[in-house]
Every structure is written in C-alpha cells, then in structure tokens.
Amino acid sequence: MNKHYIFFTRSTLPLPNAAHLVHDVNSANAAANLGYSTVLVYLHPPEKSLNPLDWVYPFRLQQPPENVTKFYSIQDQLKVAPLAMPWPIGHIKGKLTSPSTIVCRYYFPIHIFPHTQILHTLDWNLVKTAIKHGIPVIYEREHYKKSDYDQSIVQNPLFQVAVTVADNIRDDMIRRGMPPEKIIKLHSGFNQSFLVRQPE
Template identity: 50%
Template sequence: MSKVGIMVQVGRASEETANSKTLSTNLIMLKHYIFFTRNVMPQPGAAHLVHAANSADGMANLGYPSLLIHLSKEPSALNLTNLLRPFQPQAPSEELINLYNLRGKLKVAALPTPKLKSTSKLLKKATHPSTLIAKYYFPIHIRPAAQIVHSRDWNFVESAIKCGVPAIYEHHHHEEKQFDPEIVQNPLLQVAVTVADSVRESMIQNGLPADKIVKLHSGFNSVFLNRQPEQAATWRKQLLTNEQYLVVYAGALLPFKGVDLLLDVAQQLTHAHFAFAGGDETQVTAYKQLAIEKQLRNVTFLGHLSHTSLPGLLQAADVLAHPHCSGPASTFTSPLKLFDYLASGTPIVATEITSLVEFKSCNAIAGWCEPDNPDSFARCIQQVLETYPRKSEGYSHMIDYVQQFSWENRAAKLLSYVKDSMRPVLLQ
C-alpha cells in the first residue's frame, strides 16, 4: 500500500475515533432520563429486566434523551482506563436490541465491575458495586448526565437525591425495611410508583408519604401488536400433531405461577396441546421430567423465547393460559404477561387473584376461574374453546383495550407526576 493510502486510512481511523468521542461527550452533556438497574444485562427470562429495558425505551420513544445504565456483562480487571472513564453511553448492542425489542432511540451504559484477586476486605468493600455507585460513579460520572433518575434500587435513588438530582422510585414487592424520612420527605423524590395496591399500602406503612405513591401497571411492547400469520401457522404445524387445539402459557416456570396446576389440566384435556414458553435450562429440564412422570404426551416446553418469536406463538394459540396459585405473591404479581396476551388478540383464561380481578369488568378476558383448582381451570378452558373460535386476526376488542398499557403511555403518565422543571427536555 502506498504512503498516501496509509495516511488516508490513518486519517479515517482518527476521524472515526474523534467522532466516537464527540458522540460520547455530547451524550454526557445532555441531561437524561436515566433508568438504573444493579444487574448485568442482557439476561434472558428476567422479568424485572424486561421492565427496566422497556421503561427506559418507552421514555426514549416519547422523544426524551434516555439512558439505561446497568452493570457490565463481564467483570473487568482493575485498571486505570476503567477507573477514569467508566461511564460510556452508547447505542445498545444487537443482543440487547433483539432480546428486549428496543426501537433504536435509547442509549445504554454498562458500568465496569472490577474483578479482584486480592483478599483484602477493605479493597473488596471499596470496589463493591454499591460503594462504587454511591461514592464514585454517581457523583462524578453519572450526575452531570442526569436530569432525573428512575430505579428500583433504593440505594441509587438515595445517592441521586443526596447529589441534588430528582428521582422516581419503583417498588414492586413487600418489604419490612423502613424508608429513610430525610429521603422520602425530600422534594427531589418526585414520585414512588408501584404496580399493586397491596404494595402501596405496605410502602405507606414503611414510611413513604401516601401522596407521593402512585399505582401504574407495567406495560407491553408494541411488537406484540404486529400480526404474524406465517409465524403463527408455523408454530401450529410444529406443535399440533393429534391434538385439535393449542393452549399456550408464557412466563416463569415456577409452581406458584400455576405451572404444576396447568400440567394437571393437560391430563384432563388430551385433545389440546399445551406449550410452555419460558424458564431457564434447569427449570425446563425439571418440568420435562415431571411431564414424563405424569405420562403427558400433549405438553411441550420451549424454554425462553425472544420477543421476535413469542408474538407468533401467542397468536398461534386457541387459548392463552394465565394460571396463578393463591398465596402472598398473588396479591402483588404484576400482570406483565397479561398485556402481552391481550395484544395478541387471543382468548385468555385467567385465575381470579387479587392483582388481576380489576380486569374482570373490562370484558377483555374470555374466562375466569378460581385459583388452585385444576378442574375449574380445565372446565373454563373447554368453555372458552367452545365459545371463542380462533381468529387469525385476533379479537379486536382485546387489542383495542390493551393499547392504553403501552410502555410509552406508562412513561407519559409517570412524567405527569414530575414537576416541569425536573423533566428532561424533548429532543428536537
């Protein structure tokens, strides 16, 4: 290669590096809506990370500069570069985009987590993510980029308020810990949001002012609205052999979610095939073994499916099953998959639990039955199969109803509780 060619390549490389640095600098100079999770991303099957990614993405889709911050996938060596420049906002990876179906406007930043060989307790404490975030990452690197933060991590919210940054706190589960009065009374804590009335009550009992707490349901990604007739037909061809109907469950493979109950239902409804989407390898293996022990030939465990594959499966079903056992979790479980189900337009059979009964009046759920009763659930599925024939285009009243629960609508409602002066400025 000629010297001129080499000089041109070097020049282009230098220009690309300069442009990359400029982009990163410009992103940091912007005042962002920041959603933080103290988790490694991406992680298939983690519902709370689906919530995190889509909360940030929904805000970005409204036109606000939005940034999702999470811990880096791999622990990094403790080096000077990682310490001096740990905060590098950038476009999300293809893996992140595909897993959570992000729309391209959101930026992400992965915070390095040092990997130490030292046995020093002092050094380990100093480099623990909690310490790094509170004492170093937030005050020095994140604060200049933050207009407002949103997190389920109370320590992160506390760090933001102590640094003078407005905050939104998300809280989904019952806890006994009392909230710090100085933080909850601080005007920078704009709103605390939960998804269940019972959790709201426990938050009040633990010290959060009632006038700062709102209940907002989780949302759904609009990809579930897109009709996938070819994908649906492929799923039916793949799953249905001798059976006449397809019943689909999509969610965590956990007993309290009603998975074991649904296996008992499958024993009764041998003319239907039951497909389970979700769970990690260990859970899938365990349930496959349980199905063998129960001599079930009409069940399939598909494992975790991406958001690009799941909509077609939901639309392929004759009935979508939403079982749930009674117990403490039934009072606060978020109807995350209920909205995905509704967006598919496929008839739903749901259990009457505390966190779902408010949807009985909407007439978008085809059938309701009592919890912990496989006979009741089986009868309900059979009735729905007879009453609601499958429509490849879906039932329009369900699709129309669920539009209000998009992540973008949730983000807009959330911002309505934030003072104008504390909101990020819309991008031009």
C-alpha cells in the same frame, strides 16, 4: 452539557428469566421513543470490564449492543452506558468490593450525576445518593421492603414519585413510611414480542 433521563438497573444485560429487567428496559425504551434523551445504565460483568478506560471514563453513551437490542426488542433512540465491574467487585464480600459501593460512591456522583436531569431506579441506595446530590428521583418498588423508609429522603421535594404495580405493595410502602400522595400504581404493560414463543 446535555442532561439525560437516566434509568439504572443493578443487573447485567441481557439476563434471561428476569421479568423486572424486561420492565426496566422497556420503560427506558418508551421514554426514549417519546423523545426524551434517555440513557439506560447497567452493570457490565467482569469479563467485559477489562478496559481501564471504562473505569476512568464510564459515562460514554453507546447504542445498545445487538444482543440487548434483539433480546428486549428496543429501538435505536435509547442509549446505554454499561458500568465496568472488574474483578473482584461483586465476587469478594466486603464494603469496598460491593457493586453498590462502586455505583453509589464513584460512578454516579463523579461521572453520571453531572449529566443527569432525573434518575429512575429500583435501587434504594442510589435513590438516597441521588437526593443527597440534588438529583430528582423516580423510585420503583416491585416487592415488599424489609425496613422503613428514611423520612429525610421520601419527604424531600427531589423525591418526585414512587411507582408500584400492585395495591399490596402500595399498602406496604405506606406502612413503611412512604407518603401516600407520592405513590402511584401503574400497570406495567408488556411488549407484544414477548408473547411469541422462541425456539429452545
């Protein structure tokens, strides 16, 4: 069974005016272009989540849809696996209808972790789930965190590294219990095509 470098974002794609998604998609694209078997996993909106086969067999690698490829200027080495989020998931408040619950308790443990070499995500709930299932993790943090880090997670050898782009976020992560030796600060870079103004 092939194992992949999995990038996960808890957003639908493409999503205008979301700089963090430009970073996420371009990071996954870069890993794929370096020759890693890379899969970008993201959420499919309810109107695209009507096929029950997508609920039962969610991890089917695909080429990125044309609208995603054009919007983020990605190449064809990157594969995607959109996760179906049928109604009422995310539309009715409750633990059982939360996208996080579906992702962390169903999709990843049952369908995706068996194919995962390493997970790269900003989703702290998924980081905890991955560590508990023996999956190495790269965690990214772009904003201040409201609570302290669980030491059983951040001290675990499977928790490889925490990445941030700013010194103030790095300092906050340390205050919240992240081991300083596990944090690296990287410039996020950019894709030149995003400097070109698009017609309205």
